[in-house]
Amino acid sequence: MRQISFFSVEASGPRLSDLAGVLCAQGRATAFGRTAARLQVVVEEPWRARLLAAEFAWRGVRVTLTTAECGSPLVRTAFQVDLLPMANAWLDGDDKIVPPGFRLDGGMLRLWALAAGRNEPRGYFFPFDPDAPQTHAPLTAALAAAGVPGPVVGPRGGGPAVRVRGRRRLDTLTELIGDPPPGAEARWPGGAVEVPDQPYVRSAMA
Template sequence: MSLSGLGDTGKAEPPPALFPAPESDAPVPARRRGGAPRNGPPPAQDDEAGRQLVFFGAEAAEPTVADLAGLLAGPGEVVRMGGTARLSVQVDAAWRVHVLVAELAARGLAASWEPTEGERHAVRTSYTRVLKPLAAAWLHGQALRPPATFHLTGRRLRLWLAAAGTPEPPDAYLLRLGANDQECWEPIGVALAAAGLAGTLLSPNEGGPAYRITGRRRLARLAELVGEPPRAAPPEAWPT
């Protein structure tokens, strides 16, 4: 089963029909460079500084393959075959399939999907040389581990949220991790803190593995970094 990234499948089987197929949701180039304001009223000011263009926000740079490190920070997996690699991720909702396929298409990567157990869906790329550097940076034998230079940008966080972000009302948001990637959990927490999103690590026994981001200021920071919600995402699923 393959998706074009444009909300349809041509002659292929239709995407998971848990909602009407959205319009194209491929990211568009940034339109607010140089600190240009958003449309509408200016955002509120906080105690420390006014809300400004976030230089590492999702809208501050063009999409690149390196952004896919955000999927590996969450439950994404990458495997190598010869001089190629393939990235895959299992998600729990159909809207995530649409968003991720569009994000992959925006980076020149065709993606396919298939239903899996427990009403989940697997999204994966083809094997391609384009993903070889990502695999080389993250794979140590068969184990997944972030490179020493790993950091979280807005676009990486946006992909992580699209794959495995879950709101936890009234004032928390969960960023789910790979269940078998324990070596990743601590360095990813360090990267979150460096991005102004210090969170609490939840163990599998506590409903994780996941990082819980709490507090209005951190949630506002998260919303600022990841940008506007994708068209396919339910309004309540995205931080605002």
């Protein structure tokens, strides 16, 4: 019988705190005074938007799928009071920060993987937000503390990102984030078959 890590997504179940995974990537939080906040993330491929919408909905968060000014898919939550603590923790004024003492678990890693993760022959890449370099070092440390350490690679190497390599570390990562949802198999750790994308349709999820 396979032993499930206490920090895996299977052990913890869906939690609102998992949504911090998109903030580890290129996601952004916006607070509306002291009353509510929303999360949004621009992704590269439509399948990411669809699967993130499903993951958000599973955690009871309403989202809208639309298109950013750059033409890429955009996942955006409504303003919600229960998102305010997360937004406040990840914001220092207008700057995005990593909360002190931040720890990654399987749910957050899963959302990070869906927002930006890449499976390549050179390893599995967890991209950072290129516009928030102050988050890169603490997130690198958080990945190491979660049991999936790796070197930081720059833009020439496909980053900024942490690259996780080695069968043991990739097995640990797979255990933490769980099985890939349909359509993400090729981008999951150990994936080998490219999954054709589907047309992006603007819609709303609840």
